[in-house]
Structures are given as structure tokens and as C-alpha cells.
Amino acid sequence: ARLRARLPRQTGSAGALGRLEDIAVWLAVVQGGETVRPIAAPRVVLFAGDHGVAARDVSALAPGHTAHAVREAAAGGGAVGLLAGLHGAGVRVVDMAVDTDPALLPEAVTRYRVRHSSGSIDRHDALTTAQAEQAFQTGMDIADAEIDGGADLLVVGDIGVGNTTAAAVLIGALTGTDAAAAIGRGSGIDDATWIRKCAAIRDALRRARPVLGEPLRLLAVSGGADYAAMSGFLLRAAIRRTPVLLDGIASAASALVVQRIAYRTPDWWLAGHVTPEPSHAKALDRMALEPLLDYKLRYGEATGALLALPIVQAAACLAAELPVEDEKADEDAAPSLTKQTTPTDAGDAEADSTADDPWLTDDTAIEAGGEPPSPAPDAPPPAGPEAAGRRALADDAAGPRVIEYGGSGGGFVPGPGDDSGPAGVSTPTR
Template sequence: MENPQSAHAGTAAPGPESPTAVAAPASEAGTAPDPEPAATGTSRATGTGTTPETSAEPETITALEASAVLEVSPEPAPIGPIPEPDAAIAAAEQAAARGRARALDLPADGFGRLAEVSVWIAAAQGASPPRPITRARAVLLAADHGVAAGGLYPWPAGATARRAAAVAAGGSPLAVLARRGGVGLRVVDVAVADTADEATPAPATGYRVRAGNGRIDQDDALTVPELDLAFATGRRLADEEIDGGADLLVTGALGVGADTAAAVVIAALRDLEPIDVVDRGDGSDDERWMLRTAAIRDALRRVRPFASDPRSVLRVAGGADLAALTGLLIQAALRRTPVIIDGVPGCAAALTAERIAPGARAWWLVGAEPGDPAATHAVGTLGLRSFIDLKTRTDDGSGALAAATLVIDAVETAVDLDAAAATVRRPDDDLNIPDIT
């Protein structure tokens, strides 16, 4: 079944790659010659060890999670067929919603997108009315991108680490949105280049892929083993959250340069030009806009030979955060868990994930209108629509967290209206008068 929030369900064609083909062992990935020498993959190690550890996840803000660089990655786990949300349940919930409205003297389609989202959740759960969301979880992946060193952004070195530490400590607008919305928040360092300061919460181990992604206008973002590790890390994070009881996931990316890498990934997969995806949403001046356009141009020149292989696109031009997001989105779909995505990195990961595992998009909701040309191209290609438009430009999950609150409320409304309608008996019920609204 197609995602009920799709703008034109069934019209977006899946990519040419099959799940089986792209889940090949690491030795088979990226076999085409690189336009330039590949990155060496050597970078400083931080953390306390290389053995992954999993700890119980609290409901509130957690500490930054990181570990030492791992040079040897596991074999990529095979990706099975993506299940479909329950189409019969979706149809039943749509009919039930109209019945509730009629019983309560409300317009049949009066709740608009709120009703559509409740139908989507019902289909994902396989239950009508849908069950209330009891454990929504946001996973934010933090990573630095080497391309930012080219002067594309006004922020100083260490900005990513400081932002991640502020979110983890609960002292950021993002943390407030999560707290007020009842969404558990987890910040995971997969490739942050610098630590913020000595006051940063002590890191856990098991998730860090490398210290900063490669500079994609000059070098590869990741090595093949790093790509496989990042992808597996995203799948692992999804499993951990779902095994812990999560029934709704929210994603975001924290990292200076993530939007540029995401724009390159989208342009490569969609065969677009730099001018089609470049944006100055951060208020950059003309000089920075030109630098960014040039960086996207150079990165696209390096990645175009790999455009037919989405995993290689992530390796050459994406990064650990985008690869992990891609793995998370695919694993969530395999586990029949809905996900709200946000921002250009989230849209780039979604476009890549759909190419790797066609049909996964039925499990995703674009939380907020990204307002970025690259993301707009990705959303349109996926055949999805944004749920709300708050004019947010942060890419860190803020829009998705705001949308998550409305999704939770929409499901609660459907449940409460169902209970209220059950207590109402209209005089014409026995006459079997059809609903013609």
C-alpha cells in the first residue's frame, strides 16, 4: 500500500537498483574507478574502546554517544523485501473516520491532513482506530563535513560539537520541542570532528564511524568499510529504538556541511545541476553562495560516475550521518515502524533509501516543508508531501519534532472521536441512510 500522505501515490517509480543487488558485500561496492584518489580513512580516534555497548535508553535527553574509529566493518546484513502498510486497515479507517464525523455532526473531511495522518498510522499499526502513540523517539545524528572547511559557512570550527552537546544537555530549542512534545531524544555522534569542551557529557561507546567526513569536493566522504559500518549503525539504531518500544521515530541531522553533502547526493541521484540544488537558506552572502555552488559542482564531478549505485553515492559524496540515516530509514520500514523525516539530509537519505529498498517510502512522513530546492526535488521524486510548513531551516529535526506532536494529537483525536461516536445513536441509524457528504 502507498503512504496515505503521498501527493500522488503510486506515481514515483522506484530506482533501478534492487535490494539484493545493492546489499552486496563491501568488497563489491564502488568498483568503478574514482575520479580522484580515494580517502585514506585514517583519522583521529576518540572514545574509550571499540567494543559496541548498548545501554538502557531513558525517556529524556541522553548523553552524546561515541566510540573509537573502527577500521574493519561487518559484512552488510541482507535487506529483505519491504512490507506494505495494511491497505485494508487504511480503507477501514477512512470509512470509520467518516462514520465518526457523521455521528458527531461534523464535516466528513473536516480534519484534513490530520485525518490522513491518522489513517497512515492505522495502516502502519494494522489497527483501526489507531492505537495511541506511547513512545515516540527522535534520533539525531551528529557529524562534521570536510567541505565546510572551504569557507561555505559563517560558523567557527567546533560548531557541530557545541550544538550536539547543547541538545544532549537539554539546553537548545530542539530539546525544548522534544520535551514539550513528549518525544524522547537521542543524540548520536557518528562523525563529529571536535569535542565541545570538558563539560560535554561523557560519551558512551559503539556508534562513532570516524572523526569528520571527508571533504567531498576533493576526496571521498568515506571508505568502503566506513560506509558499511555507518549503514549498519543506522540499522542498529533503528533496531535498538524499536526493540525498546518505539512506535514512532523522528530523524534529524546535526552537522555543519550536512546540507551541502545532501544536496550533492540528491543532485547525483536525480541528475541535476548545481544551480538546481544550491541554497542560501542560512543567509549566506554572495561570496559564500558562490563558494558553495563551486563545491557542489566539484563534488558532483567526482560522484557522477557512481550515480547508478546509491551506496557508492553515499560513500563518495554523502558521509557517515547520511549513510546511517539511510540505514535507519530502511530498517524502520522493515520493522513496520513509521518515521518522520526532516530537512535536506533526511530527504537525501530517504531518496537513497528508496533506491536501495523500493517501497520503503510508504513508512515515512515528511514532517515539515524543507524550503530547500534540493529537498524539494527529493520529496517530489518520492511522491510525498510535507505535513506542515513552519518555514524552519535548521535540518536538525526541529520541523519533524513539531510535526510529531501533531501526529500524536491526530491519533489521539481519532481514538477519542471513535469512543465518543460509539455513545451516540442517531434517529436515522435504523433507516440505513447512506452518507452522501
């Protein structure tokens, strides 16, 4: 509330920063303070896994795409590497169920692997209950490691063939949406592939509905190792009071499952963007999360969230660094009165004759709202030209202008062409 009241004083009017103000206030709340701390150490975590349902020919991506994308991202390449480097974010890739020989991937990537691919969810469970528990705990452990390592904002994304099918099943089951209304074109599928995908989701939804009341069991039946890990990651980040920027439909599906575990967890998340997948928008709506961007992206790998990251960073920077306008106005409006003398034709001697004038000492710089110093008790009032007033420059929004000090009425009087003194400055009298 304090930041919300302060922002108009920083920008000059209420709502001047639009939605950036909402983001700044959200950040202040999740950071646990009355002011915003700039985002200094964002971290991207990608959970990777293949899905057995892809064997039903529901994706336009070829087998082996996941392993290739994981190798590329782990090496700092691909879209995620470029965007993360652009915005100063570190990247971590976690293989949960990639269908490839682990020796072909870095050991740091494969150390948490639960299995080779997840089961085909239209006919089989994606995981055993024990595997789901292991993956969920892995996600929690990784969140702890990232937060303990200094991350102040987490970006969660996914890599995997068949992952939009699993996401549509989870979201469809949790929102009561049927198969045809839950799916889009995913990886860019044609009509025939869309029909096959719709049938696979229909069958998977039948298997998911009986376990809706058991979130971990739902992840085992209809999710996958990557979804279970993302769910544990999101839950632990909320427990650790660390903000998370969600990416696409996979992270939204995992978030929706976590909301079933702890209803207020979405308070710690921000939706980076919304994809063209219909079920993605349904999931965000159910969690009351408004996406920052709608660029029709379906690339995955946290690219949408990374495009939104500089918006969040900008909101934090502006709220933290913009000066309060009232204070700046006071500083700008305070006149600085300095002695100004103009040598006359009589020479420097006459110009220097004011040096001992008690009304024109260097101490006559007046603070805003203050009183000018009094002359010595026995000092005579100024005579001659000084009686008409002493001139000093005061800067304000209109530029320098002349203010006369003295004159017949005493105090500050407008200079030639002025109707009033500097804005925000009182006019003390002697």
C-alpha cells in the same frame, strides 16, 4: 479502508478532519491494524557529523559549532530539548564524525564514532567503503535498539556544519539537478559564499554521478558518516514496520538514497516539514511525500519534525478516541420514560393511587426501537387522566421535550408543540 469508512461516522461528514484523516489512515496502515493506536512513545534520534567541505568556506557557521550543538542536545538543551520535552519525546544523539576530541563529549554519544569529520567531497571521498558499511550498520543497530526499547514513532534529524552541501550533492545526483538549482542559503550564507558553495557542489556532482547505481558507494563518495547512518536507520525502521517522521534536507537526502535500495520504503515515512532549500522539495517530490509544515525553517536538529509531531499525535488521538456518531445518536435519541405524578390538592393519597397501576411501573423505560411492557393479563385499561397519556422527558438535540404515552390512538404521540417523536426512535404501539 475500514478506518477511512469509519471516520465520517466519527466526525459527521466525509473529509471533516482534512489531512488529519490521511495521516490517521497512514498510521493505521503502518501500525498494521484497522484502527489507529495513539502515539505513546516517540523518540528523536540525531546523527551528528562534520563535513570536510565546510573548509571551502561554504557555511556561515563557525568551526566547532557541531560539537557545541551536540553537547547541548545531549544535555537536554537547545531547541530540540525544549520541543522534545514539550511533546513527550525522548532524544538520542549519536556522534558519527564530529570533529572534536571524543573526551569532550559523553561516552554514550561518541561510542559509535567512525572518524573525525568526513572528507571534502568536492575533491575526496567522504568515507572509505569500510567506514560507510560501518556507519550504515550503526544506523540499523540504533533503529533496532530504539524499536526494541518501545518507540512507536521515530523522528530522525541531524547536526553538522556543511551538511546541506552534502545533501545537495546527493539529491542533485539522484534527481539530475545541477548545482545552481540544488542549493539555497543553507545556514544563512551571503552571495559570495553561495558562489563558493555552488562551485563545490558542481565538483562534487562530477564525482558522484559515476557511482549512482551503488547506493552504499554513493554514500561513501558524496555523503558522510552521518548520512550513511541515517540511511541504515531509515531502512531498518521500514523493515521493522515502524513509522518515521523525517526532518530536514539531510534526512530527505538519506531517504532518497534508501529509496534506491528499496523502492517502497517511503511508504513508512512522513515528511515533517520542508525547508527553503530547493533540493529538499525536489527530494520529497521524488518520493511522493507531502510535507506537513512549510515554516521556512532551516534550524535543523529535528526542530521542524518536532513541530509537526503534535499534528501526527492529534490525528492518531482523534481517530482512536472520537466516538462513532451513529452510535452516539442512538444513545442520545433513546427516550427514558419514567413515571411522573403530580400531587393534587386532595393530598398525597391521590398521588400515590397510581402506585399499583400496571401501566405505570418502573419497568416502562423503553429501549430505542423496543416495545413497552404489557400490563398484567387481567388489568383494566387506565382511566381518568391516565387515559389522556403519561408524560416523560426525552432528551434530543433540541433539549428536553414532552412525549405522551397512551392517548386515544395508543403508542407514542407527540406532546404539545411537537410534530414528531425523538429522532431515530421508532414509535411502538401496544
